[in-house]
Amino acid sequence: MTGEPTCARRGPDRGSATAELVLILPxxxxxxxxxxxxxRVSDAKLRIADVAHQAARAASIARTPAQAVTDARSTAQTALASAGVTCQDLTVDTDTAGLAPGALVRVTVTCTARLDDLAMLGTPGSATLHASSTSPVDIYGDQLGQAP
Known part of the structure; x- marks a missing residue:
């Protein structure tokens, strides 16, 4: 018996798996x-759509168009913060259509989200995400808080 260990695979292919891994890893x-x-982009799109829905609902509950615009913006900012989405530029457009009972309130949220932290891919610095949502104004909203 010789002192050399027996190896089933010897020859020129020795270490080729390591070389292949080094080539394919990047x-x-x-x-x-x-x-x-x-x-990240698809998750941000879903979160922006949810923010638009929440903002539209908040605007539809408001009593005046000015309050609807304010409520939509503050709700959008709060929802974005709780969702963990950071926007470089946030725009909340609110169309109240007079805020009459039965009318529709439409809110469009535009968010510019950063993507440049994945620089190895050569992605653009940011992506602009849009979402719109519509919510009906409650037809019984004028009767809330009034004595019968």
Whole structure:
């Protein structure tokens, strides 16, 4: 018996798995970063849509158009903060249509979200996300708080 260990695989292919891994690892890393980018953009779109819905509902409950605009903006800011979304630029457009009972209130939220922290992908510095939501004004809203 010789002192050499027996190896089933010897020859010129020794260490080729390590070399292949070193060559493929950067591509796998870029693919992973791209998936993270796709997730972050789609998650932000869903959160902005939810913020628009909350802002429209808050505006539809208001008594005056000025209060509706104020309530929609403050609700959007609060909802964004609680959702963990940071906007470089936030625009909340509120169309109250006179705020008459039975009318529709439409709120459009536009948020510019940062993407430049995934710089290895060469992504743009930000993405502008839009969402709109419509909420009906309660037809019995004028009767709230009044004595019969």
């Amino acid at each position: 591509a796998l890393l870029l693919m992973l970063l791209f998936l993270v980018l796709c997730y």
